[in-house]
Amino acid sequence: MSQGADGIAESFAAVVGAGNLLTGTDAGPDYSHDEALVGDPVVPRFVARPETAEQVAALLAVASSAGVPVTARGSGTGLSGAARPLPDGLVVSFEKMDSIVEIDVANQVAVVQPGVTLARLDAATAEHGLAYQVFPGEQSASLGGNVGTNAGGMRAVKYGVTRHNVLGLQAALPTGRLIRLGGKITKLSSGYDLTQLIIGSEGTLALATEVTVRLYPRLAHAATLLVPFPDLRAVTDAVPAVLRTGVDPDLLEYIDAFTLAAISAAQNLDLGVPEDVRQAAQAYLVVGLESRERDRLDADVQLLGELAESLGALDLYVLEGPSARTLIEAREKAFWMGKAAGADDVIDTVVPRAQMSGFLDRARELAGRAGAGVVGCGHAGDGNVHLAVFCPDEAVRHQLLHEIFSAAVELGGAIAGEHGLGRIKAGHYRDLEDPAVLELMSAVKRAFDPAGILNPGALLSLPDHH
Numbered sequence: 001m002s003q004g005a006d007g008i009a010e011s012f013a014a015v016v017g018a019g020n021l022l023t024g025t026d027a028g029p030d031y032s033h034d035e036a037l038v039g040d041p042v043v044p045r046f047v048a049r050p051e052t053a054e055q056v057a058a059l060l061a062v063a064s065s066a067g068v069p070v071t072a073r074g075s076g077t078g079l080s081g082a083a084r085p086l087p088d089g090l091v092v093s094f095e096k097m098d099s100i101v102e103i104d105v106a107n108q109v110a111v112v113q114p115g116v117t118l119a120r121l122d123a124a125t126a127e128h129g130l131a132y133q134v135f136p137g138e139q140s141a142s143l144g145g146n147v148g149t150n151a152g153g154m155r156a157v158k159y160g161v162t163r164h165n166v167l168g169l170q171a172a173l174p175t176g177r178l179i180r181l182g183g184k185i186t187k188l189s190s191g192y193d194l195t196q197l198i199i200g201s202e203g204t205l206a207l208a209t210e211v212t213v214r215l216y217p218r219l220a221h222a223a224t225l226l227v228p229f230p231d232l233r234a235v236t237d238a239v240p241a242v243l244r245t246g247v248d249p250d251l252l253e254y255i256d257a258f259t260l261a262a263i264s265a266a267q268n269l270d271l272g273v274p275e276d277v278r279q280a281a282q283a284y285l286v287v288g289l290e291s292r293e294r295d296r297l298d299a300d301v302q303l304l305g306e307l308a309e310s311l312g313a314l315d316l317y318v319l320e321g322p323s324a325r326t327l328i329e330a331r332e333k334a335f336w337m338g339k340a341a342g343a344d345d346v347i348d349t350v351v352p353r354a355q356m357s358g359f360l361d362r363a364r365e366l367a368g369r370a371g372a373g374v375v376g377c378g379h380a381g382d383g384n385v386h387l388a389v390f391c392p393d394e395a396v397r398h399q400l401l402h403e404i405f406s407a408a409v410e411l412g413g414a415i416a417g418e419h420g421l422g423r424i425k426a427g428h429y430r431d432l433e434d435p436a437v438l439e440l441m442s443a444v445k446r447a448f449d450p451a452g453i454l455n456p457g458a459l460l461s462l463p464d465h466h
């Protein structure tokens, strides 16, 4: 840093106002971590709470010239340590940029500031019979954070992830410029797609200051099917068969028996599954269906009932209304259950969906060999496996994760499907990715962020951006 800390603080305060600049421990513990299970909290030197896009850009200009590392923060619900700041750094918190700028019903888009939470956007779009369909399990997450991680969640099997639903961005560059990319348009064939480069870049390229997202009509009728199977392989093998029917589920999850028992007990959840079925079931498939018409929904339920029977399901329970909602809410809380049970990490590896059984067998075999345990649930329709890893020895866990991630990559998958690499998985990524790809990514990083101030150490832990 070329300026003293006091001088830098004055420069930041001149941008956002003294009341919106917190320093050191005055900022409180919230800004020192996200929800990742690994790593200690880090108190940043500065926290700024900008109120406009222009202020965000000006903060970045000051940080670039003073060489202060910057970590953007939405709601801090991330699971990869990507919103964990650096000790000498600035946190740009988007908590005060939380306006819904516009719900444009005719174009079926919403324009929001990055601090808007999913819960608020859901309530606002519901008034118009519309919905933003990206549905990660944590509704307090912000749209800016979703852009940062390319969040996915349960409805991705039908509606895609954040990158399929963001049509445009306004973004602040580390140089202090504001740019606009895309917009309320659903197709674009003009130049490199910088919107997509920024989505999933974990705050390392540019900060989103406004997000334009695609909305869909809310469909009137919905049902959730809970299908117990005698083993996990039968569940994962059922996934391609369900998708081949063309019923287009908006949710296709698997939950292993251990995890369902844990969340049922913690949430006092009675799903009406008799004791003998619970004893025999090793894993469950959860299928969400929605339709404009009741008859069509009933026909789809009937079709899946017949399919489940032919695939060896132990039974099928159709949950509607409150019990369906309770199951989904309980499934969203699986992360907290893993944490409460003492999990040492949670990973979200993705493989081609037809390779899920093979991957899970291999992960369990590797864990067994390491004297560790892996249990979980996942977005089965996307091949996205969430495993709570029980392995307290850090060195053993690091090696185990390396082997599990390598197994996923060998099957054509990737380390993280939706949580990002952050500070926790960046080293594994560096070890497993093609060096030519890493070099290109490093060049992209330098083009956006020549001073290397944006979230150093997250996503790319390359020597030149430590």
Ligand SMILES: Cc1cc2nc3c(=O)[nH]c(=O)nc-3n(C[C@H](O)[C@H](O)[C@H](O)COP(=O)(O)OP(=O)(O)OC[C@H]3O[C@@H](n4cnc5c(N)ncnc54)[C@H](O)[C@@H]3O)c2cc1C
Pocket: 034, 035, 071, 072, 073, 074, 075, 076, 077, 078, 079, 082, 083, 094, 114, 135, 136, 137, 138, 140, 141, 142, 143, 144, 145, 146, 147, 148, 149, 150, 151, 152, 153, 154, 201, 202, 203, 204, 206, 207, 208, 209, 332, 333, 335, 336, 418, 419, 455, 458
């Ligand atoms: C119980 C639980 C369940 C979850 N389930 C899912 C799930 O099913 N699917 C899923 O995908 N995730 C899930 N998550 C993870 C988390 O909710 C998502 O990663 C979410 O996108 C984080 O949003 P946030 O606002 O909390 O972002 P933060 O944690 O604050 O930040 C995340 C990243 O985005 C960057 N960032 C923040 N704001 C901006 C901005 N304006 N511009 C650019 N970068 C920015 C940060 O620097 C950081 O790199 C879950 C988390 C919890 C706790």
